[in-house]
Amino acid sequence: xxxxxxxxxxxxxxxxxxxxxxxxxxxxxxxxxxxxxxxxxxxxxxxxxxxxxxxxxxxxxxxxxxxxxxxxxxxxxxxxxxxxxxxxxxxxxxxxxxxxxxxxxxxxxxxxxxxxxxxxxxxxxxxxxxxxxxxxxxxxxxxxxxxxxxxxxxxxxxxxxxxxxxxxxxxxxxxxxxxxxxxxxxxxxxxxxxxxxxxxxxxxxxx
Amino acid sequence: xxxxxxxxxxxxxxxxxxxxxxxxxxxxxxxxxxxxxxxxxxxxxxxxxxxxxxxxxxxxxxxxxxxxxxxxxxxxxxxxxxxxxxxxxxxxxxxxxxxxxxxxxxxxxxxxxxxxxxxxxxxxxxxxxxxxxxxxxxxxxxxxxxxxxxxxxxxxxxxxxxxxxxxxxxxxxxxxxxxxxxxxxxxxxxxxxxxxxxxxxx
Numbered sequence: 001x002x003x004x005x006x007x008x009x010x011x012x013x014x015x016x017x018x019x020x021x022x023x024x025x026x027x028x029x030x031x032x033x034x035x036x037x038x039x040x041x042x043x044x045x046x047x048x049x050x051x052x053x054x055x056x057x058x059x060x061x062x063x064x065x066x067x068x069x070x071x072x073x074x075x076x077x078x079x080x081x082x083x084x085x086x087x088x089x090x091x092x093x094x095x096x097x098x099x100x101x102x103x104x105x106x107x108x109x110x111x112x113x114x115x116x117x118x119x120x121x122x123x124x125x126x127x128x129x130x131x132x133x134x135x136x137x138x139x140x141x142x143x144x145x146x147x148x149x150x151x152x153x154x155x156x157x158x159x160x161x162x163x164x165x166x167x168x169x170x171x172x173x174x175x176x177x178x179x180x181x182x183x184x185x186x187x188x189x190x191x192x193x194x195x196x197x198x199x200x201x202x203x204x205x206x207x
Numbered sequence: 208x209x210x211x212x213x214x215x216x217x218x219x220x221x222x223x224x225x226x227x228x229x230x231x232x233x234x235x236x237x238x239x240x241x242x243x244x245x246x247x248x249x250x251x252x253x254x255x256x257x258x259x260x261x262x263x264x265x266x267x268x269x270x271x272x273x274x275x276x277x278x279x280x281x282x283x284x285x286x287x288x289x290x291x292x293x294x295x296x297x298x299x300x301x302x303x304x305x306x307x308x309x310x311x312x313x314x315x316x317x318x319x320x321x322x323x324x325x326x327x328x329x330x331x332x333x334x335x336x337x338x339x340x341x342x343x344x345x346x347x348x349x350x351x352x353x354x355x356x357x358x359x360x361x362x363x364x365x366x367x368x369x370x371x372x373x374x375x376x377x378x379x380x381x382x383x384x385x386x387x388x389x390x391x392x393x394x395x396x397x398x399x400x401x402x403x404x405x406x407x408x409x
Contacts, residue, residue, distance in 0.1 A: 051242040052244060053245065056249065058251070063255075190286065193251060193253075199246070201242070203240070206238040
């Protein structure tokens with residue numbers, strides 16, 4: 001009797017043990033793994049520039065000489081967060097204004113040491129506080145002059161194409177950021193009449 | 208083994224991202240834009256003319272008549288590359304030299320056909336112009352046998368052109384001679400008239 005009871009208990013225990021074996025693989029199936037992907041979106045910096053395209057200066061010379069001036073507005077937009085630099089230079093290696101064989105020579109003044117124009121010369125200028133221009137000797141501000149016989153405004157000669165001059169350096173994005181660039185010429189009656197022209201190039205570059 | 212492949216892919220992906228980032232940064236630093244502006248300076252043509260303002264001629268008449276002359280120098284400057292035109296005329300419609308009611312009448316010769324002065328006449332001449340010829344001329348003083356030729360001064364409404372140039376000029380001078388002829392019937396006195404020079408850019 002006892003022997004049969006032991007056999008039944010043994011059979012039940014074996015059944016439970018088997019059940020345990022069967023349940024155990026179900027618990028093992030809950031293990032998991034994960035993987036990550038980094039999304040990189042690189043937005044390129046872009047920059048655009050526009051100018052007035054033409055600056056017209058009219059002069060009626062006198063024996064002693066007179067100065068006339070006019071301005072150009074350079075507009076720059078960029079999404080570049082470090083900002084941009086703006087440079088100016090003649091469009092070629094010849095820095096004279098020409099009318100046939102007659103010329104205006106680029107002023108001998110520089111950005112650091114601009115000068116009042118002498119007869120037969122022309123120059124450019126920006127306000128001395130122009131952002132990031134660096135050391136300069138320009139006037140605090142400029143306004144249009146027309147046949148001014150006693151002009152004292154100070155001007156720099158345009159650099160040749162190979163030696164552009166820094167006009168502005170910013171530190172943030174820009175939307176139609178404007179820079180006013182002034183141009184002037186001085187002539188006496190020995191300056192032949194006519195229409196003198198030259199082309200300057202502005203270059204805006206992201207930092 | 209599968210885990211190692213996944214890690215390998217992740218590492219590989221990271222390197223790709225870095226490469227792209229560096230390449231992108233290179234593009235950013237080079238972005239630029241240029242614009243041109245043409246600078247135009249227009250120089251107006253200007254001109255100036257000057258004269259000594261007075262020409263004085265002294266004459267002591269003779270019975271047959273004598274000629275005296277003196278010169279004026281007209282100076283013109285202009286920046287006009289196509290030159291200028293210089294004209295002269297009497298300052299008004301009356302072309303006589305007058306001293307009260309007494310006069311010298313403008314000569315009848317012309318620039319094209321200048322002639323010797325008759326008594327009580329006055330005129331002008333410009334060497335090298337029209338019929339005056341290119342022979343040098345010098346002042347005459349009470350010359351009883353003058354053969355120099357002269358033109359009569361036109362009224363102000365009909366100026367005569369005495370010079371036309373084709374380029375700029377700096378103190379370009381023109382010598383204009385004035386001569387009178389008188390005999391003893393000409394009353395003494397100071398006779399005057401005013402002429403006007405006009406320089407116009409071409």
